[in-house]
Amino acid sequence: MGLKAGVFSGVAAGVTAGITAGIKSAKNGSDFWTGKRPEANTVSTLQPKGIEGLELPEIKGGDLSDLRPIELRETYLEFDGSSLDIIDTYSNGTTNVRDSFSAVSGPHGNGAIPSGEWNTGIVISPTGNVGMSVDGSDFAISLDANFNLNGRSGFYIHPDGNVPGTLGCIGLNGGANRANEFLNTYTNYYNQHGSMRLIVN
Amino acid sequence: MKKNCLIILLSCLSCSGQKTNESVNFVPDVFISNISVLDTTNVTTILGEDVMLNLEGTIIKKASFSNIMQNETLEVIFQPGSYLNEFSKFIVFKSKNDVSKPQIDIQNFVTESGIELGIDKKTLISLKGKPTSITQFISSEIYEYVIDNYDSSCFLEKYKMSIYRAKYFFENSKLVRFEFGFDYP
Numbered sequence: 001m002g003l004k005a006g007v008f009s010g011v012a013a014g015v016t017a018g019i020t021a022g023i024k025s026a027k028n029g030s031d032f033w034t035g036k037r038p039e040a041n042t043v044s045t046l047q048p049k050g051i052e053g054l055e056l057p058e059i060k061g062g063d064l065s066d067l068r069p070i071e072l073r074e075t076y077l078e079f080d081g082s083s084l085d086i087i088d089t090y091s092n093g094t095t096n097v098r099d100s101f102s103a104v105s106g107p108h109g110n111g112a113i114p115s116g117e118w119n120t121g122i123v124i125s126p127t128g129n130v131g132m133s134v135d136g137s138d139f140a141i142s143l144d145a146n147f148n149l150n151g152r153s154g155f156y157i158h159p160d161g162n163v164p165g166t167l168g169c170i171g172l173n174g175g176a177n178r179a180n181e182f183l184n185t186y187t188n189y190y191n192q193h194g195s196m197r198l199i200v201n
Numbered sequence: 202m203k204k205n206c207l208i209i210l211l212s213c214l215s216c217s218g219q220k221t222n223e224s225v226n227f228v229p230d231v232f233i234s235n236i237s238v239l240d241t242t243n244v245t246t247i248l249g250e251d252v253m254l255n256l257e258g259t260i261i262k263k264a265s266f267s268n269i270m271q272n273e274t275l276e277v278i279f280q281p282g283s284y285l286n287e288f289s290k291f292i293v294f295k296s297k298n299d300v301s302k303p304q305i306d307i308q309n310f311v312t313e314s315g316i317e318l319g320i321d322k323k324t325l326i327s328l329k330g331k332p333t334s335i336t337q338f339i340s341s342e343i344y345e346y347v348i349d350n351y352d353s354s355c356f357l358e359k360y361k362m363s364i365y366r367a368k369y370f371f372e373n374s375k376l377v378r379f380e381f382g383f384d385y386p
Contacts, residue, residue, distance in 0.1 A: 108361055109239075109289075109386075110361075113282075124259055130385075132260070132385070140260055152282060152283065152284050154260070154262070154279070154280070154281035155281060163349075163364065164386075166386060169282060
């Protein structure tokens with residue numbers, strides 16, 4: 001009885017160990033029976049066609065936070081003197097320029113819009129001002145500075161009508177269609193989130 | 202020597218205004234009763250400390266004032282991007298005992314070239330020359346003078362502006378409204 005039990009126990013343990021090793025091999029992509037890894041080109045042919053060419057995020061050992069979906073954190077504007085960019089910022093720290101609009105500020109009057117951080121505000125339309133309308137695209141988005149303007153005031157983003165240039169506002173070039181594209185993007189954002197940051201460099 | 206004098210003379214002529222008439226060069230007015238466009242000097246002295254608080258409008262803002270007789274109104278126009286108390290355009294027109302506007306201690310509003318309400322067209326032409334355009338209505342006329350050659354105008358360059366416009370409104374041959382200053386570019 002003791003011998004039979006010992007033999008049975010040994011066989012069962014062997015089989016269990018064999019199956020466990022087989023499963024482990026299979027999990028590693030190796031052959032269930034032999035434990036041998038397939039050739040590299042065999043592995044590549046087993047990949048689903050749908051993910052070929054995709055750049056998958058690098059997963060660091062044990063950090064599950066890296067597996068959370070990347071979310072849009074903020075959309076802001078940046079003006080560098082010649083273009084007004086709409087920039088998306090994501091939760092993983094990356095940014096993407098969603099669109100770039102040719103634009104001008106100054107040189108008339110007191111010159112270009114002062115550098116610094118601003119907040120956008122309401123859309124005024126129509127303005128009734130030829131300098132702020134192009135082929136029927138007629139609007140002005142108010143701007144508030146987060147710093148001291150030393151007495152200057154009245155800054156807006158608007159289509160650059162009349163003669164080229166502004167008194168310090170940001171004038172959108174490129175015609176009515178581009179100006180309306182900017183307005184639509186801005187209005188959609190403003191209706192959902194409110195004010196947008198503007199960085200003037 | 203003669204050549205230098207000729208260059209100086211031509212330079213002075215080109216910077217003094219825009220020639221609109223063989224006899225009179227158009228010299229743009231910039232002052233109304235000692236207040237100048239795009240110059241904050243004298244503004245608070247004449248219009249008061251609270252001039253900016255009186256501004257009305259959304260984008261292009263204006264503040265209105267009455268003369269001491271309350272029969273003339275002065276509007277000062279504030280454009281975007283300007284400094285405190287810096288006005289780009291002045292408008293003067295007749296009004297009737299308007300007590301709602303702040304009153305300023307001036308008999309009547311006059312420019313540095315002598316333009317004031319009540320003058321006739323002949324006087325205007327003698328002071329300003331031939332206008333750029335005349336628009337006629339049934340009982341009124343508008344005489345308009347424009348300087349818009351901002352690539353070559355010393356006057357526009359001085360103020361860093363692109364278009365100067367002066368408009369004179371006549372009814373029954375008498376000036377009932379005038380406005381001058383810089384357009385929003």
